[in-house]
Amino acid sequence: xxxxxxxxxxxxxxxxxxxxxxSKKDFEVDPYVFLIFSGSLLEYLKEKAILKPYEWLxxxxxxxxxxxxxxxxxxxxxxxxxIPPMGASPIASIAxxxxxxxxxxxxxxCGSWGIGKEVNLLDYLIPTHGLGPDGTSIxxxxxxxxxxxxxxxxxxxxxxxxxxxxxxxxxxxNYSKEAFYTxxxxxxxxxxxxxxxxxxxxxxxxxxxxxxxxxxxxxxxFYSYYNPLEGWRIPWIEDQYKNCxxxxxxxxxxxxxxxxx
Numbered sequence: 001x002x003x004x005x006x007x008x009x010x011x012x013x014x015x016x017x018x019x020x021x022x023s024k025k026d027f028e029v030d031p032y033v034f035l036i037f038s039g040s041l042l043e044y045l046k047e048k049a050i051l052k053p054y055e056w057l058x059x060x061x062x063x064x065x066x067x068x069x070x071x072x073x074x075x076x077x078x079x080x081x082x083i084p085p086m087g088a089s090p091i092a093s094i095a096x097x098x099x100x101x102x103x104x105x106x107x108x109x110c111g112s113w114g115i116g117k118e119v120n121l122l123d124y125l126i127p128t129h130g131l132g133p134d135g136t137s138i139x140x141x142x143x144x145x146x147x148x149x150x151x152x153x154x155x156x157x158x159x160x161x162x163x164x165x166x167x168x169x170x171x172x173x174n175y176s177k178e179a180f181y182t183x184x185x186x187x188x189x190x191x192x193x194x195x196x197x198x199x200x201x202x203x204x205x206x207x208x209x210x211x212x213x214x215x216x217x218x219x220x221x222f223y224s225y226y227n228p229l230e231g232w233r234i235p236w237i238e239d240q241y242k243n244c245x246x247x248x249x250x251x252x253x254x255x256x257x258x259x260x261x
Contacts, residue, residue, distance in 0.1 A: 009100035016060040030078040031104035049074040088136035088202030114224025116197030125222040127174035134202025154219030172197035
């Protein structure tokens, strides 16, 4: 980060150390981090990785501390799992702090709107690029029209691990729009022509931009929980949603093993 800025993650950590009497090591996270939003996915990961609650910066960071954070071990791999606030801005703050505290690989594992022509509800979506206005990544030097590429090695592993388990997956671009409720039919059709299969409100763009600048590996896998062209549906109250999310967790953990091997 530019040393002329008024606030850095290092400042945040140092303030937490001074306030708590703890050491820098007490605020470390594991090198491998999952950012998630689903309670069902959290329960799955708790079971597989024996996760335990972790306080981290929550008492010392009023702007973008995670709603929940856990640390644990999946087989021999130590992981940190966070449920952050939704939106581009919180992800920027959390990504900065995670990297300052030791994160080396960050995977965004969650849901998105499936806007691809062939995408059905609860299909898996593996983004190759992030594009679109998100209100935050521009402050890191990313131009609004710029398409930022996801790490090739990680998206390749995600695709291969998904393909092993299901045929219900799609690979393509992800569109971010902070005011996502304002999407129009015309926009969706135009995005389809540009190769977009999914959209959310900016988390991926910001994560990708920061991780690229700081040389941290990153990737994402989504499931489609809504198609704006088909009307509002509520898949997360059905059993098949839980099964979908659990498989997504299985794919993410298998991908992590391949990244390390």
